[in-house]
Amino acid sequence: MDTSAARRNILARIRAASGRSAEPEPSEREAVADYLARHPLGPRPELPADREALVSRFIDEARLLASTVDLVESLEDVPAAAARYLAQLGIAPRAVAWATLQALPWAQAGIEVEFRKPVNGDLVGITACFCATAETGSLALLSGPETEASMALLPETHIAVVPASRIVAGHEEAFALMRAERGELPRAVNFVSGPSRTGDIEQTIVLGAHGPYRVHAIVVRGG
Numbered sequence: 001m002d003t004s005a006a007r008r009n010i011l012a013r014i015r016a017a018s019g020r021s022a023e024p025e026p027s028e029r030e031a032v033a034d035y036l037a038r039h040p041l042g043p044r045p046e047l048p049a050d051r052e053a054l055v056s057r058f059i060d061e062a063r064l065l066a067s068t069v070d071l072v073e074s075l076e077d078v079p080a081a082a083a084r085y086l087a088q089l090g091i092a093p094r095a096v097a098w099a100t101l102q103a104l105p106w107a108q109a110g111i112e113v114e115f116r117k118p119v120n121g122d123l124v125g126i127t128a129c130f131c132a133t134a135e136t137g138s139l140a141l142l143s144g145p146e147t148e149a150s151m152a153l154l155p156e157t158h159i160a161v162v163p164a165s166r167i168v169a170g171h172e173e174a175f176a177l178m179r180a181e182r183g184e185l186p187r188a189v190n191f192v193s194g195p196s197r198t199g200d201i202e203q204t205i206v207l208g209a210h211g212p213y214r215v216h217a218i219v220v221r222g223g
Contacts, residue, residue, distance in 0.1 A: 007187055036179070047135055047169040054134040054167045055219060061137025065194030067215040074222045075161070079109035081218050082126065082159050086111070089214075091157060095124035099146040101161065118154045125155035125212075131177055132162050132217070135170035136193055139217065142178070143188035152192055158212040160192070163223025 012022035048054050059069045072081050078101075086093050093111040096118045106113040118125050127147070129139040139160050143149040152158050168174055171191070178185060196211030 057134035067194045069217045071219045079106045083109040096122045097126035124157045125151040126159045128161045131166040139192040141190045142186045149188045157214045159216045162219045
């Protein structure tokens, strides 16, 4: 279900209560764009600029966060790579996935995939990503009717398809890309940085406490 309309209605009521129009005026949007353009970036580490270096940095950082990473040449190779990964772990080749991935040859790779919202009992969830950040090895996921946020949160194993062309330097570039391509943020933006973890109990890190035990990124060089 797309909840964007509900969010817009709530914000419209808030604006009306403060004596403003239901939708932002063009001048307001221009003021925000001007501020973002002029606002200086804070201090940040030096990051690579070329594509191969960004991919390499993303892979290194993702692995430091306990994610696993595989590289393939094209999107058509993704299902076979996912099948190999599940076989290595001894996990049955069954999954739920975003509808945006429906065109890939899952059946040919031997994976039974359903394109629906995950429910309790679904062990493997497969998503794409809006982009990924080389600085932290994170995946940026935007919620929507065909890109459910729960797909990366509920199943024990999360497999993410990461086109190399969508790996950006850092979070600043990720948000700039969202503004450029989407105009406004969706209901939920999730940055996934490795498997779920907590250190609440005796300061001992435990994986899978509040989400997936495993995060596996399949980086598509030709994507």
